[in-house]
Amino acid sequence: MSLIVPEGMSRRHFMQHMATSVAAVPGLQFLSHLQANAEVVKKKQKACILMWMGGGPPTIDIWDLKPGSKNGGEFKPINTAASGVQICEHMPETAKQFKNLSIVRSMSTREADHGRGRYFMHTAYVPNPTVIHPTFGSVVSHELGSKRPELEIPSFVSIDGGSESPGFLGMTNAPFVVGSNGDIRNAGGGEFDANRLNNRFAMLDVIESGFIGSKRGEAPQSHKDVYKRALNLMTSKQMEAFKVNKEDPKMLESYGNNAFGKGCLMARRLVEAGVPFIEVNLGGWDLHANVFDTLSNQRLPVLDKGIGALTADLTARGMIDDVVLVWMGEFARTPRINQDVGRDHWAASWSVMIGGGGLKNGQAVGATDKDGLSVEGQAYLPGDIWATVSHALGIPLDTVYTSKNGRPMKIANSGNPIKQLIG
């Protein structure tokens, strides 16, 4: 631990005492907000883990195979633990977990540019010059993080990737971006001198308050808020949650001892610490060429182990009904196989995987036609996925935000939870 606590005194008490006795330098009170010695959260808390597949994964080769079609590709479907649901042969561990997983095979999302698709899938809104919509992790952070005062680390963590902006929800709901090795740069190793840290923050507060008071917009206040969070983090025991390498090597091995596996394992640790939204990134899906070799030799073994182990682990720990899993990229890839044996960008008909969270899992919702070119029946938008997640997390769907320019926006862009999944 960093700030050393006098014996017989909780750190909270210590800090409060300190704050009140340094009235000579105003504004030190925020140090008193440090949540000290927070109980490790044991109660069941809702959370969402988003597995983000940067580049756009070919879902036709993973979740919605088309054997017999010219677009079908090289892989064969296999049965899963859910009757009637088949997925790719290179996903055997995941297939075993399908009692707790589902596929939505009828996404139709229109945006097939990386930047736009990434924005749309993360926020449920298409890009618009007049407002920046929050990525959904920021929404969950805003809704659930604020209700978890014992949480000292950020309520939205993004592992190995940057997610999107918190938009009008502000920097206090921004993704905290970390690497899957669990090292938090510059967070210190406990060599902080309490005296000096307090002196520094006392002086900082004098300068910052002066600047905030001079009325220059919201950014200066936001800077101060973020520093408070950084200090919270620096001095928190919950930082342990990031230390994924402290896991039993067997556990690490089961997740696949690679960046994505560690990310998934860290996500589980963070959920246990009370973090309501974690985004785990696996990139390299932009497979314009050589799609089948890359999938079978590189991407899918990593993906399969990660999803399989995470789902099994959450189930074994009794957490699976409280944690929603979402797997998606910014779009998927063309059913047509191009001349480089690759697939290009495609948003018209594709799949998202969802699971856990107490949803009615073990099913494939919706379908595409025999060549995978279009959705048959009702198509879904990202807002519908996020509405389903909101439902599972207990966030009311009539939640309305007012953007800074006064525009009301319903959560998940007024999407509707997918009926088959919520029962």
Place this chain on the structure above:
Amino acid sequence: MVTVIRQSHAKRFLGTFAICAVTLGAAWFGSSWPAYADTKAESKSPAKASDAKKTEAKKTEPNKAEPNKTDKPDKKSVDTDKAAAEKNAPEKGAEEKAGAEKAPKSITLKEAFATGSSDVLIQFINEKVRQGWIENNIEPSPVADDGEWMRRVYLDIIGHVPPVEDVEAFIADKDKAKRTKVIDKLLDDPAYVRNWTTIWANLLVGRGAGNANMGGPQRRAALQKFLRESFAKNRPWDAVVRDLVSAEGRYDQNGAVNFLMAHLNDGAVPATAMTAKLFLGLQVQCTQCHNHPFNEWKQNQFWEYNSIFKQAREVTHQKYDEKTGRMVFDYAELVKQEAEGPVFFERRNGLMQVAYPRYEQYEIKPDADTNRRQEFAKLITQGERTQVADAMVNRMWGHFFGYGFTKPVDDMGPHNPASHPELLEKLSVEFVKAKYDQKQLIRWICNSEAYNLTSKMSPKNEVDNPANGERPKFTHMYVKSLSAEQLYDSLIIATNAHKSGRSNWEQAEQQRRMWMQQFVVAFGTDENDESTTFNGTIPQALMMMNGELVQNAISLEKGGYLRSVLEDKGGDDEKVKEMYMSTLSRVPTKKELMAAKMVIAGGNVQGLVPKEAKSAKASGGAKAGKGPKASKEANNAKEMADAMEMANAAKTANAAPKAAPVKTPYDGYQDLFWALLNSNEFIFNH
């Protein structure tokens, strides 16, 4: 008429996001964009609803929100109270309320502040900006004081804070034209070239390190060389753009090729999008798959642009490395391949279509002999008003004010009307007349009245807050975050490292790039797109609080800044003032001076630190002289004067749990300097 357009525009945005089946009327187009209409006129005009056709978009999704109706007058950024949002629904928005009042009272404006430049265009700028103030019945903030303005203009033009002596000399200068003089001086400063090279290299190829096996770092260096030469000679911007779009040759012999070579993958889709965005200020990415939802751009237009790049091909040569036994990067080149005919693209209904190269109404011959990129480069830079000039003017204005005439600056077009269209047009036309002289453009902007105002808002212009999505009125300077590069360079200036000979710009450049990689996050696509976690994030705060960069900045090392301040003559007051000037370009307030002196005296615990804290340290030995930082500090301390050394020795002895903490007065100075560097005032350009 104008009002009608603006209104339908607003509604349309609100009405449809995902469903984009809107075709807008021809009124959106034509040679000039809809003139700027102020918000009051918009909301009170009875004509606004008459044009029902143009608001169809809204009707397509009746369940979507009503526009501008639930705005609370004292709106906060986010309304967390769900009930409140509905409760307040019938209330009129702030803008509407303002609009409901009578015709604008005429506000009284003093004569425009003059920097000393006699250029007539500056007067035009001032008039057009003022017109917006009058129409919106808002008043400008006062002119920024010399220190505030100096800090700003240095950061904006040369990318770092001003050295103390420059600020002092400037304040002492009684010449009325001193601001103009500073602007001219900075435009001739070598750091100007470096700053704009950095800005454009980041825009053109991103901040990422690139693939070393493919020569990523070398390519970037070559591009920077091209940019450096261009900015040093102040080459006309149209010529630079033509080079970047049409360059051929080896990566190291013609650095301009490195822009396109970074984006030619995926059938040159990224190259198409980047070229349109950076040089034309157009975001056409979405039209690769479908027609633009908000305006007339059609899918085929994207592919017409794309076919410009059909003849561009990158060839990468590798060579055998005897040491490692592997093939390594040798060189890369951009060659013109003998391609002819159209490109093919797939419509949403699955039909394949063809697109031939063209720009606006000009067709480019699709044969193999015609050099498409050269033709395209000529077409986009010909004429008296060009999209290239518009885009550059808008970007530049945005660079200096934090907001351009459109937001974002590279998404121009009828769907996103400019805040000051006449000003944009005039600046663009004059920029072309001035042979695309970038320095001249900067002079016009920096000598304008608006650029010289303080960033403090006044009660009369609080509504002018573009962070809320309003269109900027430029009644005061908007606060901007320092870029990672600006921060890094400012730390060097603020700690005088540029003078000590410890660090030259070349080294700094490399160190800076290495340091910056910690904030670059790749998106995992083929397009090498990336985001930065730099601005306003927890990692940034942690870096500033505990990172090596700031640790070094506040070290007491011999020849270092802090030590030289301590060794200078003068009492605490002078030392504190010096530290404020070097970081914030101003002197401390009385309150700050008092607090600073208390922090300096921190070691003696003069009411600042309570007993508990002391005992905390004593009992735990929090610092305890262990860990690399502590020992490094101890090393530095050894070089200090005798008294200091003794004090530090005592501190190290503190490792023993029971030893009383002995502080040196220097700790307090370090803590003060730490606080200054970590402050919002330092990290923002205001």
